[in-house]
Amino acid sequence: DGGITQSPKYLFRKEGQNVTLSCEQNLNHDAMYWYRQDPGQGLRLIYYSHIVNDFQKGDIAEGYSVSREKKESFPLTVTSAQKNPTAFYLCASSPAASTAGYGYTFGSGTRLTVV
């Protein structure tokens, strides 16, 4: 079955370490997105990509980096510059850059805890 796989589901890191969250999709979608969700909060856009080797900053890109070397993969690195990285991270994809009529397919999320 097609879908989006985020791994791992739970991730623990020490403060000051960089950590990379994986997001892989086999839906043949062009566009991919990363969101952050804090307890009781809505979704905040970190980065998004419409095509391979291209990506744009979202509303809260500081302290994060991404790459899009393959259509299927859009890993997110949480760097030591991110001041409050503990959160639930969601990856999503859509068939095309235009989401009209399609919306997103979401992964199941990665809960990152920095101690």
Added chain:
Amino acid sequence: GDSVTQMEGPVTLSEEAFLTINCTYTATGYPSLFWYVQYPGEGLQLLLKATKADDKGSNKGFEATYRKETTSFHLEKGSVQVSDSAVYFCALSGISGNTPLVFGKGTRLSVIA
């Protein structure tokens, strides 16, 4: 810019009660509108959508009608179950270019037996 406003929660209902979660939007033209549901510890799932005025999206007993005149897309269900307890997000896809979805802040629903 485009925006979505949802009623603030939490909403607590007894089983078999009627549910309405309000959603209004600001956008140019005719955006596509979506409702997503998030169960505890999981990602968001598409619940229903509507792509033009007066369309009604429906799924699993939930319904929402795209009302252009009131710029609204309220979510309704006639009889909620404990298993409907989740966070519900309203979202829109604007017509102005290839921009990401715009989400409301989410409404937490708790259904008690």
